[in-house]
Amino acid sequence: MSAISRITNKIRGLVDDLSQSTTETFTYSSSSVFTLGETGISITSVEINGTETSGYSFSTTTNKITISATLATDDVITVKYTFYAQYTNNQIYDYIDAALVYLSTYDINDFRFVDDTSFHPYPTEKEENLIALITAILIKPNYSQYRTATVNVTYPRTKSKEEKIQDALGYYKHNSGAGAGIFFLA
Numbered sequence: 001m002s003a004i005s006r007i008t009n010k011i012r013g014l015v016d017d018l019s020q021s022t023t024e025t026f027t028y029s030s031s032s033v034f035t036l037g038e039t040g041i042s043i044t045s046v047e048i049n050g051t052e053t054s055g056y057s058f059s060t061t062t063n064k065i066t067i068s069a070t071l072a073t074d075d076v077i078t079v080k081y082t083f084y085a086q087y088t089n090n091q092i093y094d095y096i097d098a099a100l101v102y103l104s105t106y107d108i109n110d111f112r113f114v115d116d117t118s119f120h121p122y123p124t125e126k127e128e129n130l131i132a133l134i135t136a137i138l139i140k141p142n143y144s145q146y147r148t149a150t151v152n153v154t155y156p157r158t159k160s161k162e163e164k165i166q167d168a169l170g171y172y173k174h175n176s177g178a179g180a181g182i183f184f185l186a
Helices: 003-014 089-105 125-139 161-175
Strands: 020-027 033-035 042-048 056-059 064-067 076-083 112-115 118-120 145-147 152-154 182-184
Touching (some): 042 064, 089 125
Antiparallel strands (some): 020 076
């Protein structure tokens, strides 16, 4: 799994944007193009009359699936997919980009996106957690607690977004040699 994928998963956990699964069913009449009802989709399977097919293409830009397999009138097309209800990957990438500005400004590191899968320089696990935490604060500044499997941060409800970010970055810089992943910022 790439660093971007790991960080994106951590961010989704921190802001409670968890993966959901759904199924949509269509009946073929004349057009083999169907519009799916959610965004940020990852198709898990497509069936025609109960038989799985790989004869399809999907456009994330238009949210349309095009069935290339042969269809007959009244064929039933079932599309199973997962999606995130709150944020697309591109929205999260934009927030990550903003978080990287803070890391650079606070002399943590000058990360940049190489493409949609990697950074330069490559972040350590602690740096990934910090990027995820700062990004989560940018997305949901009114949360008072952010948790992943390795990070648990609790803030007083009176802290502003900027104060939370400043505290997290200051704590990281002060304790970057320590192994602690759980901290409280008063």
